[in-house]
Amino acid sequence: MAPPTSQTLTAERILEATEEVLRRHGPAKATVVDVARALGVSHGSVYRHFRTKAELRGAVTKRWLDRTTQVLADIAADAERDPEARVREWFAALFAAKRHKAGGDPELFATYQVLVGDQGEVVGAHIAELTGQLTEIVRAGVDAGLFTVQDPATAARALFQATGRFHDPGYAKEWEQPGVEGEFEAVMDLLVRGLRARTEG
Numbered sequence: 001m002a003p004p005t006s007q008t009l010t011a012e013r014i015l016e017a018t019e020e021v022l023r024r025h026g027p028a029k030a031t032v033v034d035v036a037r038a039l040g041v042s043h044g045s046v047y048r049h050f051r052t053k054a055e056l057r058g059a060v061t062k063r064w065l066d067r068t069t070q071v072l073a074d075i076a077a078d079a080e081r082d083p084e085a086r087v088r089e090w091f092a093a094l095f096a097a098k099r100h101k102a103g104g105d106p107e108l109f110a111t112y113q114v115l116v117g118d119q120g121e122v123v124g125a126h127i128a129e130l131t132g133q134l135t136e137i138v139r140a141g142v143d144a145g146l147f148t149v150q151d152p153a154t155a156a157r158a159l160f161q162a163t164g165r166f167h168d169p170g171y172a173k174e175w176e177q178p179g180v181e182g183e184f185e186a187v188m189d190l191l192v193r194g195l196r197a198r199t200e201g
Contacts, residue, residue: 009041011049011059018060023107027114032056058122061115065126068097076133083141087159087195088188090137094130095166095175095184102172113169131156138195147195159191 017038021030032053036043050056075081075090102109116123134156141147149155165171166184174180 009039009045009049013039014046014049014056015060015063018056019064019108022060022111022115023105026107027057027111057115057118061112062122062126064112065116065122068094069126069129071097072130072133076136079140083137083144083146084192084195086137087134087141087192090134091159091163091166091188092184095163098167098169098172099175102169102175109169109172113172116169127160131160134159141195148197149195155195159195162191163187 014035018030018035021034021038024030025034032046033043035056036046039046046056050059071093072090075086075093078086081089101112131153135153138147138149138152138155138159142149142152147155165174166180166187
């Protein structure tokens, strides 16, 4: 099989190769030349798709983060489901996805912890997308008379921040500790009660 040429090169193929190079070399040593070599093309061919190394790293980080986003979007958009059940399922899916990434490919997960730290705009957009999904669920609960929060967007951000231990990569070492599932359920019970709480007055 002949090596791919720049004409057949796609952004997706470059991102796949970059991920493999990062897994093999780590973020400190991986270069665009390594990616080009893995694809059998010149590094100039890679730069025609991604103008800088930083742009390439941002794109591969976004691709990694987006793998979680679609599953969660499907849960958020499921208007047939009870909003309380959707809140619980959404967070359970987020926690499960992060645990799978951390445990299933620890070398790549460690690499992405480094890359995510360098990609503030990418991460910010990812968090905004996730909290937007949560806002959609909370608003559905308010509209159905199940939740009593005044501002669904503010409540969604608070929920996301309050559950950080179960999705922030900085806590990854804790995700395999005994009893973590019970702690997750306890936090969710508390937060859902807060969404349902009736205000005085």
